[in-house]
Amino acid sequence: MRNADASDTPAPAHGSAPPEDEHNISRRQVLRLGSGGALALVIGAGAGWFDRARDSGPKTLLAPAPTTSTTTSTTSSTTTTAAPVTVTGIGEVDPRIITLGQRVVEVTGEDDIAELLAQLPEADQDRDPLERAAARVRTDFEMSDTISVDGWILAASEARAAAVIALFCSESVDSTC
């Protein structure tokens, strides 16, 4: 992933949980996440970027926490058995991610957050989300696991991640989810 280290705020180091102030991802930071940025954001949920089961407010998201996964040539599937993850906040999200995510939902008809999450790579404490996202995006393209959204040929994972964010933020009145 080129230029990944160009962010003002570095992505979490390998093998360590991100500091508390990274729970809220700034727009600029998201932009600089670059390829797979949305995906990294969602993967980050499994790495502790989202609050887990600590809040049941209006923006609480209940989703099964992925535990194992198998990847085929074109799709990935996840067996979900663990306790649900409760996502309480993403932070300030670039509205373009939401716009894209909404279109992904419209185009694919995939609007179940749990099912979308189940198709994304789970968190790995040994790799930072950005690196993991980039690898998954690259694999998606290599395996032709892509989705066409308004003509844009996107890696399935990055498109689904945007959809997750859009669905989660759909009730937001501003850009903060």
Place this chain on the structure above:
Amino acid sequence: MLTDARALNSGSSLRADVCIVGGGAAGITIAMEMLNSDLSVLLLESGGTESDAATQALAQGESIGAPLTSLDNPVNLDQTRLRYLGGTTNHWAGFCRPLSPIDFETRDHLVVSGWPIDYADMVPYWDRAAEWVRISDADFSIGAWERRLGVSAPPIDTLAVEPLAFQVSFPTKFGDVYAPELRAAANIEVLLHANALNLAGNDGQRVAHVDVATLSGVSFTVEARAYVLAAGGIENARLLLASIDSDPAGLGNSNGLVGRYFSEHLQIYAGFGVLEPDFGEVSGLQGGEVAITQGRHAGHVHGAKFALGLTDAHLRSAATTGLELQFLPGRLPDGAPLQEQGVTVGDISAMMAHTGPEPGTAVYLQALAEQEPNPQSRVMLGSRTDALGMRRVRLDWQYTAADRRRVIAGLRVMAEAIGAADWGRLQLVPGGVHADAHDNLVSGELLTIFRSVPDEIDLSGFPVGVGFHHMCTTRMSRSVEQGVVDADCRMHEVDNLWVAGSSVFATAGTATPTMSIVALSIRLADHLQELLG
């Protein structure tokens, strides 16, 4: 020497060893290859040394098939080829690239394919062709051009997609460049303003003479030991179809194949892309221009342009046809590159495709595709006649739904290769880019186009332009049942008539045709000299 045929006496009969019809890239190459040989050569050129309207009007015809457009603008048949010394090289862009090995192979998914010669048979001629079209040499390897130009090719190299290098002639107008030598040649006579009207012969197996006329009213004949048609992909077929002394279907046309399989290169404004900010440096392109450096000879410059193409391996495994993709940087109305304005394209681009701290480079995509051989796509004769009484051309250019599907599939393969390389993202909107994007690609327009893309993009009806590349109308084949000329470019059915130019291409490929036209012409000249010498 150069002679004005209008000064000849009507009823004259001229003789030569070789009579060449047409003074374009093919005809001039063959004549020049015979320069100072023992053969006398007479080259018939319809026009003079400059364009004139009356002669150019002889190229008019009707198009009844797919619309002929260039940069979104309709074009007429007489705009796609030129009738004066140098032929269509008088307005070519100069891009050179030889045919690929796959082009010569049999591809079972096509109705006809495969040449009766192999790529290896052509290898000796690429370097000689490079001399005539005046490019550096026959080395088209990416490494060579990265070194020569000091830039990098697009960093995409997968099993399916690879960078390609086009060399650039600047551009060599064959008439202007070779007229002095032709004028001074002792064994070559170029007859200007001499229009071949009929290949006369009463048995259909040999040409007895060529009936020739000028617009000023002079008529004469030319007799030769060998005749070479080198008038272009449309006019070669036209003249054969119009030569009906022995068969109303035309000369050498007992199987009805003359004029069939007419192929063009499908030109498609394919959409947009956002690529890494260093795109301009990587590709060696700024504003779509060609990268040049000082060449190996005094006064010579290396010129090349990079593109992406589907690999031969992919064409074989995916049973598809060729596709090339060029990236043309967008510009604001004031001419400033988009990236200098900090502008990115579309709502997706900044988030997904732009991976660096600087805005990504907005580009639009121009694709060039090979169409499948289609017998229904053909050159015929119309009912109207030109000023010399010759029936005009009726062109029924057709491409198929399968062609469109292959284009889309190929573009998607390229988009995926670019994504996998982390070089950017492509938005495939065939026909969604307007021609004025060349000069006036503004961010607002791009955003508007992006946002106006319908839910279901119409992939069945996107507009397709033409490249002015007229091919395959006298295709080369092993048997008379599948083509018009044999491996030596001789007509299957006419003993003393050969054909030069892209009309002999068995399949079109995606390479710009001029270099291959010239290489095949050299090969034919060698053959004729051996045969007649």
